[in-house]
Amino acid sequence: MGKEHALLVSNHRSDIDWLVGWILAQRSGCLGSALAVMKKSSKFLPVIGWSMWFSEYLFLKRSWVKDEETLKSGLQRLKDFPQPFWLALFVEGTRFTPAKLLAAQEYAALHGLPIPRNVLIPRTKGFVSAVNNMRTFVPAIYDATVAIPKDKLSPTMLRILKSQPCVINVHLKRRPMSELPLTDEAIAQWCKDMFIAKDALLDKHLVQGTFDEGYYRPIGRPLKSLLVVISWAGLLSYAGFRFFRWSALLSTWKGIILTVLILLLITVVMHIFILFSQSEHSKTAKAAQARVKKS
Structure with missing residues (x-):
């Protein structure tokens, strides 16, 4: 394959x-x-x-x-x-x-x-x-x-x-x-x-x-993928650290509160999108459920 x-x-x-x-x-x-x-x-x-x-x-x-x-x-x-x-x-x-x-x-x-x-x-x-x-x-x-x-x-x-x-x-x-x-x-x-x-x-x-x-045929995990993940994680962590250090957002209570609110907003939006993407919330599922109830 x-x-x-x-x-x-x-x-x-x-x-x-x-x-x-x-x-x-x-x-x-x-x-x-x-x-x-x-x-x-x-x-x-x-x-x-x-x-x-x-x-x-x-x-x-x-x-x-x-x-x-x-x-x-x-x-x-x-x-x-x-x-x-x-x-x-x-x-x-x-x-x-x-x-x-x-x-x-x-x-x-x-x-x-x-x-x-x-x-x-x-x-x-x-x-x-x-x-x-x-x-x-x-x-x-x-x-x-x-x-x-x-x-x-x-x-x-x-x-x-x-x-x-x-x-x-x-x-x-x-x-x-x-x-x-x-x-x-x-x-x-x-x-x-x-x-x-x-x-x-x-x-x-x-x-x-x-x-x-x-x-049954086991498929191993390639080492290359692990190295890619580690590299990206390191790069993004370093970029985030440099950004917060440059912006001084975490140096004041106002900045900390703003950062927390932004992260909470992102989490809520992601949760909503994921929730509505689930099969039981799809339009097709609701239509099928409606047909079942009618019958």
């Missing part, structure tokens, strides 16, 4: 699936070229969203009429990407919640589709577009299945910031792009079949608490 272009297709299980992808990419040596297709509002999240924006992630408005050309042009730009990249695509279109699952099950029953148990029904237009536009220069699809052990809480940014441990299991399978069919309808069905297989795999994980141990 990390030595070829790849389209990474995953179920959207938690609020921090993007972080799981970053960790996988970092340990595979391609974090700097890890990209994703995200909803447009994500780029306004402080720090995290801005970093995605500056890294040229593809942001969509969740309206195919508006997004079709945006996605196509963004995918075509990757043709000349100078190093191996991963492009993550969450084809379910939204994060998994019980209310959304119930809505997906009702939709599947109404339209004669297989009833999902652990995933949502994939929205295949984006996947079809990605395959059609990237087939010539992306050799593989990484089929990622993310699972949370049933005795563990669903991970969120707030829990991570509170230093609460999170456990996530990931099953990753490489699928050659050459095995995909050529027509749009067949590509869409291939995607649906992949999610049916994910559903069965998650059933197995629910019973066993893990994926098949025979496929």
Whole structure:
């Protein structure tokens, strides 16, 4: 991994699936070229969203009429990407919640589709577009299945910031792009079949608490990343020290109070943004809950 272009297709299980992808990419040596297709509002999240924006992630408005050309042009730009990249695509279109699952099950029953148990029904237009536009220069699809052990809480940014441990299991399978069919309808069905297989795999994980141990492969932590973190931490600490020394903010009570208020304001704003980014507070989740209540 990390030595070829790849389209990474995953179920959207938690609020921090993007972080799981970053960790996988970092340990595979391609974090700097890890990209994703995200909803447009994500780029306004402080720090995290801005970093995605500056890294040229593809942001969509969740309206195919508006997004079709945006996605196509963004995918075509990757043709000349100078190093191996991963492009993550969450084809379910939204994060998994019980209310959304119930809505997906009702939709599947109404339209004669297989009833999902652990995933949502994939929205295949984006996947079809990605395959059609990237087939010539992306050799593989990484089929990622993310699972949370049933005795563990669903991970969120707030829990991570509170230093609460999170456990996530990931099953990753490489699928050659050459095995995909050529027509749009067949590509869409291939995607649906992949999610049916994910559903069965998650059933197995629910019973066993893990994926098949025979496929377990530990991924070590590269020393380079640790050195980068230490270097940046040292640089920012020194810059902060020099700034406070130059500004003399901490030399008076007024300056100390002002500094504390600014830090509190930043903390509150970050908390609000993170809270509203959680799956149960999303518009899709609220719409699903409303449909469930009506039924």
